[in-house]
Amino acid sequence: MRYSKTLIPTLKEIPAEAEVISHTLMLRAGMIRKLAAGIYSLLPMGVYVTKKVEGIIREEMNRAGAQEVLLPAVQPAELWKESGRWEEYGKELLRFKDRHERDFCFGPTHEEVITDLISKEIRSYRQLPLNLYQIQTKFRDEIRPRFGVMRGREFIMKDAYSFDCDEKGVDESYNRMYDAYCRIFERCGLKFKAVEAETGVIGGSFSHEFMVLADSGEEGIVFCNSCDYAANIDRAEIRTKENGDGGENKEERKEIKKASTPGMKTVEEVSKYLKVRPQDLVKTLIFESENGIIAALVRGDHQINETKLKRFLDSNILLLAGDEAVREVTGAPSGFAGPIGLNIAIFADHGVKGMQNFITGANEIDAHNINVNIGRDFEIKGYGDIRNVKEDDKCPRCGKDANIKRGIEVGHIFKLGTKYSQMLGATYLDSKGEERFIIMGCYGIGVGRTVAAAIEQNHDENGIIWPMPIAPFQVLILPLNTNDTMVMETSEDIYTSLIDKKIDVVIDDRDERPGVKFKDADLIGIPLQIIIGLRNLKEDNIEIKTRRNGEIFKCSVDAVADKIIKLVRQDA
Numbered sequence: 001m002r003y004s005k006t007l008i009p010t011l012k013e014i015p016a017e018a019e020v021i022s023h024t025l026m027l028r029a030g031m032i033r034k035l036a037a038g039i040y041s042l043l044p045m046g047v048y049v050t051k052k053v054e055g056i057i058r059e060e061m062n063r064a065g066a067q068e069v070l071l072p073a074v075q076p077a078e079l080w081k082e083s084g085r086w087e088e089y090g091k092e093l094l095r096f097k098d099r100h101e102r103d104f105c106f107g108p109t110h111e112e113v114i115t116d117l118i119s120k121e122i123r124s125y126r127q128l129p130l131n132l133y134q135i136q137t138k139f140r141d142e143i144r145p146r147f148g149v150m151r152g153r154e155f156i157m158k159d160a161y162s163f164d165c166d167e168k169g170v171d172e173s174y175n176r177m178y179d180a181y182c183r184i185f186e187r188c189g190l191k192f193k194a195v196e197a198e199t200g201v202i203g204g205s206f207s208h209e210f211m212v213l214a215d216s217g218e219e220g221i222v223f224c225n226s227c228d229y230a231a232n233i234d235r236a237e238i239r240t241k242e243n244g245d246g247g248e249n250k251e252e253r254k255e256i257k258k259a260s261t262p263g264m265k266t267v268e269e270v271s272k273y274l275k276v277r278p279q280d281l282v283k284t285l286i287f288e289s290e291n292g293i294i295a296a297l298v299r300g301d302h303q304i305n306e307t308k309l310k311r312f313l314d315s316n317i318l319l320l321a322g323d324e325a326v327r328e329v330t331g332a333p334s335g336f337a338g339p340i341g342l343n344i345a346i347f348a349d350h351g352v353k354g355m356q357n358f359i360t361g362a363n364e365i366d367a368h369n370i371n372v373n374i375g376r377d378f379e380i381k382g383y384g385d386i387r388n389v390k391e392d393d394k395c396p397r398c399g400k401d402a403n404i405k406r407g408i409e410v411g412h413i414f415k416l417g418t419k420y421s422q423m424l425g426a427t428y429l430d431s432k433g434e435e436r437f438i439i440m441g442c443y444g445i446g447v448g449r450t451v452a453a454a455i456e457q458n459h460d461e462n463g464i465i466w467p468m469p470i471a472p473f474q475v476l477i478l479p480l481n482t483n484d485t486m487v488m489e490t491s492e493d494i495y496t497s498l499i500d501k502k503i504d505v506v507i508d509d510r511d512e513r514p515g516v517k518f519k520d521a522d523l524i525g526i527p528l529q530i531i532i533g534l535r536n537l538k539e540d541n542i543e544i545k546t547r548r549n550g551e552i553f554k555c556s557v558d559a560v561a562d563k564i565i566k567l568v569r570q571d572a
């Protein structure tokens, strides 16, 4: 590819719209441009990388025995009504009508379409197992699209669906996909963790997320270096020994007192003011749930996890109560709630169990209760694991130190069971001729997000540093003196010989100053640069520079191609 003939509109400035480094660099390296909120055009460099990632995904999916299909992006409402998700999915589902006033949506995922297809085409156990995948454009109408292609509304996704006769079969399909995903992200050159995860709106009984480790990641993950425990923060269990043990604390119950805490709202402010530790406080949070308003208590130094609380309460709805509701229930504005005297169900984290003489809000402005005790002053309706794992928590499996890191979710695999096959009537006849529901799994990879995550993990102050397997090009030739015939002819010769040897190569044939070429080269992040200047050419001493660590290899013109092939293979 010739630089002068393509479109790589690099930018010097950091674009104002960019919030994370991958977004900044994809804009600056001329890979993407925004069309509307969460909707991006992929320019040539963006397409080259995307195709590389898709290529790896295809190879590994095919190797795992999956078959590629291509399903429609536009889907009729009837199918979504059958599965119940026309109502359930909410505003993320982009709905519209055709000219006949029929309802349609732009597919955010394809469980309905594929299950419908399977229900019509599969009759017998002899046709199973089956795993079908596609790489296709989806649309989810995110309320707050951000971070460029990382959380866009329109995005490219690989989704796969497995169909099995029984539990053993679906376990095998799931494990095969798990292994395929590990190979895919390894081959993309990414550092990742597979973590136990929540099933969310897709449903199902069991799932893993594949998380690329990056500080900018939106999700917390907990993992152990001593054993293989790894879970999403919403899923990660609190080790029971640290859960408190319900009344072992034999401290004498002191008399309850009210303390004035003028202007003090946060745990930090109150504990400093009252000269106690944050863990001597108990936070009271008021939520609106399916079964009305409830209070949830966590220790002062702990953070409530709303997903865990939602699961614990078995409520489909959970919202932090608004000011008005809080005032109605507690008699005070938000920030002063306490458990004493509340006329609603009170639930608490295990960490609150066994606490004595603690401090809570007093349900009035600028006051806290001191020496509060469970049982004497108020009752707890139930204890649960409703908080986030914290730095000093231990691994729930082996008890060694737990690690907490941030990650970007690039893949998600689910064991769906028969949820969709029951809704949409996908059955097969078993060997005895009995009709049974097909057992399903579904498996997604965010292609664009994988590209962005790769940048989050591979960059420096000068730009992107592509891992070789997904680099848009493996080699960039930089002729420095475009007016010099010898420089240009040699560069062209090397360019042609590398193409003949099946190397992905781009030549910067632009009539630009060397400084401009070097800056762009580092920004777009091609792993190997061949630098051809008049001086080094005269000495037959051409430079090959690696983008990752700036290492320079010198070699003669004749030896360049062999050296490049060696370097490409070494990283591929």
Ligand SMILES: [Zn+2]
Pocket (backbone or CB within 6 Å): 224, 225, 226, 227, 228, 229, 395, 396, 397, 398, 399, 400
């Ligand atoms: Zn462990």
